[in-house]
Every structure is written in C-alpha cells, then in structure tokens.
Amino acid sequence: MKGIPLRSLFKKSLKSTFSIVGLEIESKENKKGVLPPVYETLxxxxxxxNIGLSVAYNCPLEKCVTPTGFSFSEDRFHPFVTALEEINNHPQTPSYLGSFLERYYQAWTPENGRGVYPGFNxxxxxLRAVSAITIHSPWMDATPEHxxxxxxxxxxxxxxxxxxxxLPFSAGYGLHGPVTPEKGQLEFERLLKVNRAIKEKGYDRTISKEDITAIAIERTGEYRFCIMHGQHRMAALAALKYRQVPVNITKLLHYNEIEHWPQVYRGVWSTSQARAYIDHLFDFESEKWAKQQRLIK
Structure with missing residues (x-):
C-alpha cells in the first residue's frame, strides 16, 4: 500500500461498492485516457x-440484457428504451406525468426479490424474504440479504x-415500480439528460465515471452481456438506434460451469434454477411479455 494516497483507496473502495448495481451513477469527472482499450472482436x-487485462468490447446492443431479462435489442423490450422512444417522437414538451414511464411504474410492481424477473417463475x-429492489443473480458474491x-x-x-x-431508498427503484412521484420524476429527468447529451454530441465514453459494465455469459458458443452499470446510457443508445457500444467486461461466465458459481455452490440457487435463469436471459421474449401486460400494443 506504500505510496498510494488515502483518497485513491477510498475512491477505489467506493467504486467497487457501487459498480455492481443496475443503474447508472453519473460523475462530473472526465477520466479521458484511463478507460480500458476497446476490442472490436470478442x-x-x-x-x-483471461490474461488479466481490463478490457472493453464493442458490443452489439442486440446481445445486451438486464439482470431481470429485459433486452436492448430492437425487437425486444426495455422500459427505458420505450420511454425514450416516446420522448424522441414527441420532443416538444416531454413530461413524466402521463408518460409511458409513469404507466410502466404503475403497472409492473413486483412484491419481493423472487418476483422481480418478468416472465420467470x-x-x-x-428470495421472497428480501425486497423487490434486491435483484439477485447466481454469480454474485453477496447473499440476498447482503x-x-x-x-x-x-x-x-x-x-x-x-x-x-x-429521497430515501424506499421511494422506489428505477427498473420497476412502485415508485413515488418524486422518484419517477427523477428517473425521467435522468433519461432526458442522458438522451439529450448523446443526441446532440454523440456518445463519448470518457465523460462518465466509467464505462458501461457487463457480465459476459456464454451458452453453447453464444453470448449475452448482462448490463450491471449504465442502464440509462444503454437505453439512450438503443433508442437512438446505435448498433454497438463499448462495454467493460467485468466478469466472464460459462453455462457449463454453473455449479461453481458462488450462490449455486452455497445453495442459494440450485443448479437447475440457475440454468433456467440463464436460459431466461438468453431467450425471454420481453416484447411479448410487455404486450401481455398491456404496456405496449
């Protein structure tokens, strides 16, 4: 530890704590030149x-999903993308009241940590014992309670x-309802801000604190990239019809090694449950689900 400033250690610890969540944390810092190199091929x-380097991959958005199974693919559904498409189609006076985002928060209100995965039972x-903000995956180190x-x-x-x-955490979580009107307005404004910046200036990955991050999951030679940090940016890029985006791969997982994942060998997720979950991330027809919920036509 000799020679490392205390402030740097604190920032590194803070980054580690907050980088594994599903929503974007913005920063005014511009760390130009310190982001990992972007590789064009997977x-x-x-x-x-695999040799220990920090890497970013120019990832196809059609392969990107959330930990609950929503997709950034053009033929699938993500609530933030749909909300931004509505905003982009009616840019004059965007308002949270009466918006798709407000309707979504009112319609999709899982009760606990077991029910947060749409279309997955x-x-x-x-996971019934933890709240709906606890989106828990079998590869995580943390227990559901932690x-x-x-x-x-x-x-x-x-x-x-x-x-x-x-606003306390009890005001709601950005990826599903219920949320208070104030929390809904906050998420709406965050989407507007990110969308406007990318629309006007293009996507500059050096502006934010860090890259969009993802867990890369391989199943029989195919990959999905589970976005853990940067949902707002990804949604704006998808709504603006970007096809690829640099994504920092923080972990690489293989379907045939599920029994070795932390929450599987600890018994929180069974092997069959974890396999079904990964199949959900690959195969979930989120647009069909959204139509069944009468969220979209």
Missing part, C-alpha cells in the same frame, strides 16, 4: 480478459448524486 476481448423461494443492504445504500446514493438527497 475473441480478442476474451483473451485479454423459477427463482429460489428464499445484496438488499447494498441496494438500499446504493439507491440512496444515486438519489443524492442526482441532487435529491431527501
């Missing part, structure tokens, strides 16, 4: 990752970073 990115029963504590702190931190420190 094989090169995986090789670099095989999550562990033990994940809930982390998410409570993270949501409060995000609200404070967005200039609303008065």
């Amino acid at each position: 094989d090169e990115a995986i090789y670099a990752k 095989h999550a562990p029963d033990g 994940r809930q504590i982390l998410m409570e702190r993270t949501i409060a931190y995000e609200n404070a970073t967005a200039n609303h420190p008065e």
